Amino acid sequence: MSVGEDAARWTAVCRFEDLTPERGVAALVDGTQVAVFRTHDDRLFALGNQDPFSGAWVLSRGIVGTRTSRPTVASPMHKQVFDLCTGECLDDHGVAVPVYGVRVREGTVEVSAVEVNGT
Amino acid sequence: MSGGRIVVVGNGMVGQRFVTALRDRDTAGAWQVRVFGEERQRAYDRVALSSCFDGVDPQALDLVPDGCYDGHDYVLHVDEAVSAIDRAARTVTTSRGRTVEYDALVLATGSYAFVPPVPGADLPGCFVYRTLDDLAAIIAAARRVTGCSPVDPAAPAVARACGSQDTSSGSAGSGSTGSPRGVVIGGGLLGLEAARALHQLGLSVHIVEMADRLMPLQVDDGGGALLRRMVEQLGVTVHTGTFAASIATADSSGEPGAGEPTGAVTPGHAGTDGAAGMSAPMTVTLGDGTTVPAEVVVFAAGVRPRDQLARAAGLAVGARGGIVVDAGCATADPSVFAIGECACIDGRVHGLVAPGYAMAALLAERLLGGPGEFGAPDTSTKLKLLGVDVASFGDALAATPGALEVTVNDPVLGSYAKLVVSDDASTLLGGVLVGDASKYALLRPLVGRALPGDPLAMISPAGGGPGDGGPGGGAGGVGVAALPADAMVCSCHAVTRAAIDTAITELELTSVAEVKSRTRAGTGCGSCVPMLAGLLAANGVAANPALCEHFACSRAQLAELIRTEHITTFSDLVTRHGLGRGCDICKPVVASILASYGNGHILDGEQAALQDTNDAFLANIQRNGTYSVVPRIPGGEVTPAKLIAIGEVARDFDLYTKITGGQRIDLLGARVEQLPAIWRRLVEAGFESGHAYGKAxxxxxxxxxxxxxxxxxxxxxxxxxxxxxxxxxxxxxxxxxxxxxxxxxxxxxxxxxxxxxxxxxxxxxxxxxxxxxxxxxxxxxxxxxxxxxxxxxxxxxxxxxxxRTADRLQRTSAWLESLASATTRPTVSTGSTDTASTGTGGSSGPAASGRTSHTDATDATSSAHGLDGLDGLDGLDGLDGLDGLDGLAYLRAVLVDDALGIAADLDAAMGRHVATYHDEWAGVLADPERLRRFVSFVNAPDTPDPSISFVTERDQPRPVLLPVPMQAPRVQAAADAPAGTAR
Known part of the structure; x- marks a missing residue:
């Protein structure tokens, strides 16, 4: 279940066209580092920016791709792959990163730093 | 009946299969066999007929095993049809007037192409698509109208080279502008094959299908819609829900040869030499009144069983034709049998080769006293039609009561997939795959079995690349390993997983080729070949060149595809040759290859998204997320002034400084947003990128x-x-x-x-x-x-x-070792290609000018179909004299003596690299768009990452290590580790 829209505080982080397809950016939202990704089909995803394996806050700099049909990002550190939809690590079951809300309003990308359960 | 004389009527795929099966089983030599084949050729793989258009030599389609016919007990007569059967005398009479006695008569007469009773169907420009001779006639006709000289189908690569508009048929005024046109009557499997053939022959193709979608027997509406769109994207015009009403020569419209085609009439001419120059322009009028001018018309409206011989002999035939036989393939006459497409079992005629093969095997069994009955046939099909993968299997149209359908329709990726499952969603009943049929091999054997996973995940568009079961995983995480032992992996030859597993272990097989030759799996339609690699892997034999789940080929093969097809973007490459949207393995590989062949700045356009983090930020990422900076110091020679400049930058940005093993200086601890400022100072001082971050x-x-x-x-x-x-x-x-x-x-x-x-x-x-x-x-x-x-x-x-030839992350040392023997050497494409037009290399080096660029028809045709194109890369791999050389001698022969004829290409490529080199960092500093990415936070560009901090150690900064949420970070193999500080 995602958090109701009213409960989420949305923070504008950039224009949609500022995002390069199949890359991520980091945003600082209410003190939380959020990695925002734009996939090839122009969908947006937001995960926690910290790589849980190295501790470095770098997930936004990973390579975006697919595994089977899932959109993914690979950690730039040691290449563990995370599901962009659910935050789950597909290489190490049981490991996951937070998933955050992200949306586009009138061309502006907005992020909610309230954690969403990945489903 | 346990021995004596067998006469086999027909040497098609099924007739030959029967003989092969009998010969394999009849170890006691109980039977003598005489086979009569009406065609000039002995049995060949009719299913693969269209592969002649991909440059396959028709000889390669031959299906007769060596030594099958010994001239004594096993005798084959080609170009000799059986013209009559005398059941009372138990003899047959042949077209050459021979009378031959039999104890058992096996009718394997197959089918003929059905030609609907369309006025004009007998005009010289009308053909059917069934035999090698038909193919030759079509090619000859197409060549005439496209202005190319007639060729034999034996000549590879029929098409492409002939795009000429010169119509030798002369008579103008048909209003036809543009390419000569071909009309294919019938939009089923055969029709699409024929359409592909005409398309490749350079004709502009129209398909006419009576049903409201293409392949109505195999795919549903959704799959048909996608198929139609993909076919139309190739420039083929599709007419559905209508039919060919009449065909007339353009200059005598309405005055067709009005033949009433009867039975087995073959329209037009049937030989390569027939009616040369006679195919005058025609007009095909459709049922809805549409008229289509055409130089060539091909009927592919289905086949009919050839049962005339049996009818004439008084044997029963089915309501819609076909020689009536029981489940043991016997007619009412206990000495006469029928197998394959001419047989009618339970009122049904089976038009696919797999059921025919099953009949051939069971009849061979029964003639030797064994049991064997014809069971439910496997009507699965997988084809690449007009470059579109189409597969259907099991109950594809969901005819089972209560069946549920799970559908994934991704018009963006161009893939449609449907699984039909039982009403309780527990059992797989069938399915349809269009656009991406890579999961066919894995799904088909699971028909009738419990679903091993979530059906939706199993058909997700980008799932399960070829070689399922390998590292790429299988459909929705279901790999070959999930196949039960009795699952039929190869339905063409009825080979189960257990049989393959046994062969791999007991015969110690190590390659797909060996598995194919020892088990025969994969030698029919070939669709299960990708699974064989997976089964090898499942048995502990690893040999999968697939780069990752997105590309079934190696880095070297990708490099060749990119080079020879002048591919400049990842999207283009993955669309043509891959699946999905790539990953951290294939994207940097492709980025590297694109950069090797010169495609502008590595951060421009789509290339930006391919780069590993080091290349993306033109610096080496370190364990705390900061980067290191290494300016180039060529040869390790540096002036005091430049040394001071480096020192000042290090001091001003508080960077940890260390001399590297490569005689340069590493500056560590730079945050991403500091990189441009650092480099601006360095570039001003005369430095450029040292590419410490690149595979370079x-x-x-x-x-x-x-x-x-x-x-x-x-x-x-x-x-x-x-x-x-x-x-x-x-x-x-x-x-x-x-x-x-x-x-x-x-x-x-x-x-x-x-x-x-x-x-x-x-x-x-x-x-x-x-x-x-x-x-x-x-x-x-x-x-x-x-x-x-x-x-x-x-x-x-x-x-x-x-x-050009090394594997991913293969250092020159390992590569050199791979050159040591001819068996491990990379295949080398020896043809010169149009390298001068690659990428941005407009200012090609001087060496390029001496080389005539050409792309011959063979290359173009063979590379136009996905990974099949790799077949064209084999080149002179077996070049005389090179095989025996060791690695160094081979390298010397190639590099110094130009034994492969590629030296000029290599020189030109390096010439372009040298001529087009630019400093990447200067390129970033000069471009605000590229600079924009160098921020810690997109919404707070000047805010440093708060997680990064340093302490001082030995008078220099040292990173404070970050708390690691995970207990045990995985240790990667050295070869995969990021470049780090080693240099």
Missing amino acids: LRTVKSCVGSTWCRYGVGDSVALAIQLELRYRGLRSPHKIKAGVSGCARECAEARGKDIGVIATERGWNLYVGGNGGFRPRHADLLLSDVDADTLIRTIDRFLMFYI
């Missing part, structure tokens, strides 16, 4: 050489600088290091490098394939005492040959 040339290390050293015999510094400036920025399969020593004392440790040069009294010695690191190796001597020009030319070729 790193450094050329040198000793001080003869200028200063009292032992030196060569100017190692000058040469090192020359080499470093020549190869700087050259992207390659892995990092490249070089060294130049001024004398044999080897102070530059050149023999530990990929390229080592050591000065001699008479010139330079060149060593290649050295390595430090994980697996140290001394470089091998390739050339002795050569001058600088020869040296550089050879290194040029060495590097470009390496880039």
